Amino acid sequence: MAALAASMAACGSMASARPAPQSDPLVVAAPAGTVRGRAEGDIRAFKGIPYAAPPVGEGRWRPPVPLAPWTGVRNAAQFGPACIQPTPGPPHIYSQDLGATSEDCLTLNIWSQTSAQAAPVIVWIHGGSLVAGSSKERLYDGARLASEGVVVVSINYRLGVLGYLAHPDLSAESPAALSGNYGIMDQIQALTWVQQNIAAFGGDPANVTIAGESAGGLSVIYLMTSPYARGLFARAIVQSGYMISTPELKQARFGMPSAEEAGATLTRRLQLPSLRAMRATDPQVLTDQAAMAGFLPFGTVDGMILPGQMVDVFDQGRQAPVPVLAGFNSGEIRSLRMLAPPVPGSAADYERVIRDRYGDMADDYLRLYPSSDMAESILAATRDALYGWTSERLVRSQTALGQAGYLYLFDHGYPAADAAGLHAFHASELPYMFGNPDRTPPRWPRVPDTAEEVALSDTMLDYWISFARDGRPQLQDSAWPAYGTEGHFMTFDGGARPGVGLFPGMFDLHEQSMCRRRMAGNAPWNWNVGLMSPKLAEGPGGCSR
The missing domain is CATH 3.40.50.1820 (Alpha/Beta hydrolase fold, catalytic domain)
Structure with missing residues (x-):
């Protein structure tokens, strides 16, 4: 992942400049920085922890950039905002109020027992058709699972056009000559953060299970095929996942245009003539307009992050051996x-x-x-x-x-x-x-x-x-x-x-x-x-x- 990042950023906020006493079980000094969580019954919850720099401004449609360790104690008592997603339409069975949304949304949440040591870790990837959803949904609260001796992590990742747009101009500016798959790269960066930090919260980085439902299950399959996720997890849980055909970056195949062609068609429809105009557009307006124009977010077979069609990777035995x-x-x-x-x-x-x-x-x-x-x-x-x-x-x-x-x-x-x-x-x-x-x-x-x-x-x-x-x-x-x-x-x-x-x-x-x-x-x-x-x-x- 580091080879794909255009730059490194050293950013982070702190809630207090005074070091906290390490005897406080709600304070954890991790390599990324020190955080203060909150007690939820017998479980410690740490919410809204950033795992990458905000993907805003020139960071829009670029690989996630790791954060430099912050100083002081970061308040981790509240969830971060959900990632930008289409303005809700008519209510349905899955409708819920996710509260604030933001383009600055690359955060994760952790639930663990105070006494946890080298505990198995479950990293949950939310569903929502790669369009909607959030790690802070009430249904995904990890306290009950954590009470049984696992460390639970839930993650946000970029959605919709902000997470999956491929475009010839984006590929041209990329050192790897690729575009798309930003949401998948976010997930890989979150898993990298877990490898580097989860031991401080009582988890075992060698015993990580990635899990997800619906688009979260699709994401788990993507991660099983990606060489860049190899070694970041030991097991996988796929609930209602779907191994569908996937657009390819440069080539029209299987009745689908290339991902770059689909992206270029979208930006023409939205009258966005340049990357500057694309990045200057309000993220909520852009997301709503892309959804109304029929943009469907999927991973992109680019030969690197996703090396091939999922069925081909599995048929060739090149998926994660877990x-x-x-x-x-x-x-x-x-x-x-x-x-x-x-x-x-x-x-x-x-x-x-x-x-x-x-x-x-x-x-x-x-x-x-x-x-x-x-x-x-x-x-x-x-x-x-x-x-x-x-x-x-x-x-x-x-x-x-x-x-x-x-x-x-x-x-x-x-x-x-x-x-x-x-x-x-x-x-x-x-x-x-x-x-x-x-x-x-x-x-x-x-x-x-x-x-x-x-x-x-x-x-x-x-x-x-x-x-x-x-x-x-x-x-x-x-x-x-x-x-x-x-x-x-x-x-x-x-x-x-x-x-x-x-x-x-x-x-x-x-x-x-x-x-x-x-x-x-x-x-x-x-x-x-x-x-x-x-x-x-x-x-x-x-x-x-």
Whole structure:
């Protein structure tokens, strides 16, 4: 990362010039500088700690720059601002007030026990489609996990156009001739900060697990493919991640323009003729205008930060050789219906389109997603192509690499969610694995305060902590076998039930679909599945069946 930074900065603020007594457990002298946290029950919380210089002014669209150590004692009792994100539109299930936002947002938060020493570390990467979200969301409070003996870190990273814009002029000014991926580089810089500082907070830098859900899960996969993140983590947790096709920096491929071309098109639409004009634009205005213009933030395959398409890196065995825990929710698309096509007027119409798009694969498709219940089939197909296939591909790939892979399906419902048609919806596992069922967003179906819900939360929390501790999610009374050659998985549906062979035929169908698109080179593999699928080539064409 240092080779990519244009300059080094020595900046930081201090809340007090007087040295604090080191006997105070809320004061930690780390290599980055001394911070004063706050007590939250039996846990120490340190919030809003900067891990890089503010990416503002000329720092916009540049790699993160490490901070020089500050002097004095920095107040770390309050969260830093969320990163700039689009002005909220109509409310939805995930809506919440994140408070202040700023372009100066590269901060992290730490929860740990006072007595923690060489404890396992979980670094949480928030979701939000790489567009929205924040490390300070109530749902991500790390106190409950920390109470079980881990050190929890949550991080902010640049979002939207500020975090993922690639552009020919940005590449031209870069010493590495690259642009884009600033949000990913932020995550790498945060992990570097953790390596250098977490021991002071009681964590073990050699035992770091990166974890994330949705776009956070995508970020974990990006980090698993990036050589610049190698050695910064020992394990990975991917919840509802998606191994989609990714724009390439210079070349149009898979039905997508190059990332530079997409960036140039955006700045022309916004009438920003130069880097000076781009950097002078108000960050909130720029973010809102880019979102309205249809800019979609993704990582960029640049041959360096992201060396290749994720599927290629994993197929070649070039990903991080670490154990992985990965899974998805049975009702992912129930709260993400914009990803699914409308239900056709008849079963005959449904089958006609599927046979036209899938050809020799149509029988397999219709066996998994029959026309007898088109609405449910559409939801399931979209879910599986994005989240189910990705989860199983991850554990298969790590198994082939000689690492353990653990697969799960979250299929738990509760009265308020089920009554709203949201059984096991996208992200609904988070209150359970964080142990925060009472800290959900205001429009979230209320999780009941019952012994059964607490028991499920305790079980999931214990599995996640066990995996972070030694790479094996094992409890004394409920073994979770590795995926292995038999296809083991765990279902969480009010309890924890091991099984073998999740959704038989699901992985093979979507792997074949992805492979044919990759071979043809003219269509992405993401949520354009089923009725929205491009017409696939007949026969395997180099893809095994």
